[in-house]
Amino acid sequence: MFGLYFFLSLLFSFNAKENFLNPEVIKKQKIEVSLTSPTDKKTIINTTEQLRNKKIVSLSIILIIIVFLLFYLLYQNNKLKQKIKRKDTKQKILLNIINSGIDSQEIERKKLASFLHDNINSLLSSAGLHLNTFTAQHNVKSDEIEKTKTILSEAHELLRDMSHDLVPSLLVRFGLIYALEDLCEKNSNSAIQFEFSSSVPISKRYVEKFEMKVYFIVSELFNNIIKHSAAQKATLSLAEKNNQLILNIHDDGIGFKTQKLKDVEGFGLNRIRARIQKYKGTLSITSKVNMGTKIKIHIPLPQ
Structure with missing residues (x-):
């Protein structure tokens, strides 16, 4: 964009100063040439040709610079797009890895919660039930048995809470x-x-x-x-x-x-x-x- 602006400004400057494409100026130059001697005419024509060649060279250089700038901007734009694309790809891969880990954890949570609730808790409840039945049938009273009942009850509650934390029953x-x-x-x-x-x-x-x-x-x-x-x-x-x-x-x-x-x-x-x-x-x-x-x-x- 800067190169294009510079090119237009320079072209306008050339036109303003030299007006070499202005028909009136060319006509005036021809009249002036016709009134001078053959040697002067040749000198003026050579000078005019030199100026015109310089302008063409200058414009060519400016066009080359503009084309170079355009190619450079296009290269930088493609480079930025590739960088963004790589970043998005990395982000997607990271999210997929995290989600895979989360899915695996949640499956294991559910399995472990089901195992604790359906197996361990059931075994503890069964052990407590048999212990209560035995003490009732034989009329046994013992501090050790009461402590055992309390421990079984506490273990049952802890496992229930752990199971609830893994996958809430509610x-x-x-x-x-x-x-x-x-x-x-x-x-x-x-x-x-x-x-x-x-x-x-x-x-x-x-x-x-x-x-x-x-x-x-x-x-x-x-x-x-x-x-x-x-x-x-x-x-x-x-x-x-x-x-x-x-x-x-x-x-x-x-x-x-x-x-x-x-x-x-x-x-x-x-x-x-x-x-x-x-x-x-x-x-x-x-x-x-x-x-x-x-x-x-x-x-x-x-x-």
């Missing part, structure tokens, strides 16, 4: 909306209150895998709020619009500068982004120092 039995409301209640304490609101009916069910993904996204965001925000209040709201599930999470914590979001992104946030992008959803984060953080998530509903 999520499996009653669905996403009910489980998220329970998650807000579970995370509320004297330091921070989580409030829940939803325009989606609590009985609404989605595909199991989709419900698990959304549940763990919210759970991970809640953990970040509890650990880093120093907030006293946080809200979660759900809605459906244009065949999308919309989640809004807001806290009144210390916040941060949004332009420095990349500096504070950890693997946790990358995992959240990967989960959302797998469903072709979007994540936007708005935050100001000492004015809290707002997170909006749009995820297309599974068909």
Whole structure:
């Protein structure tokens, strides 16, 4: 663009100073030539030819420079496109790796939770039942047996809680909306209150895998709020619009500068982004120092 402007300016300058293409000027020069001697005529013609040749050479150089600049800009543009393409490819590969890891973890979660609930807990319950039956039939009273019953009961509760953390039973039995409301209640304490609101009916069910993904996204965001925000209040709201599930999470914590979001992104946030992008959803984060953080998530509903 600069080369073209320079070329036009130079051409205009040549025209303004010499007017060698102006018919009136040429005519005037011819008249002047006709009034001079043959030697002078030859000198004037040679001078005119030299000026014209210089102008042609100058214009040729300018055109070559312009063509060179255009080729250079085209080269730089292609180079930038390739760089962006490579970056996008790397990002897609990274997201695929993260999603593969997440999918494997969630499958293992489900297997382990099922194993703990259906096998270990069942064995502990059976052991406690046999112990109670034995003591009742033989009228045995012993501190060791009572302690054993207490230990079995505690182990049963610990395994139940572990199973619930791996895959919440409320999520499996009653669905996403009910489980998220329970998650807000579970995370509320004297330091921070989580409030829940939803325009989606609590009985609404989605595909199991989709419900698990959304549940763990919210759970991970809640953990970040509890650990880093120093907030006293946080809200979660759900809605459906244009065949999308919309989640809004807001806290009144210390916040941060949004332009420095990349500096504070950890693997946790990358995992959240990967989960959302797998469903072709979007994540936007708005935050100001000492004015809290707002997170909006749009995820297309599974068909």
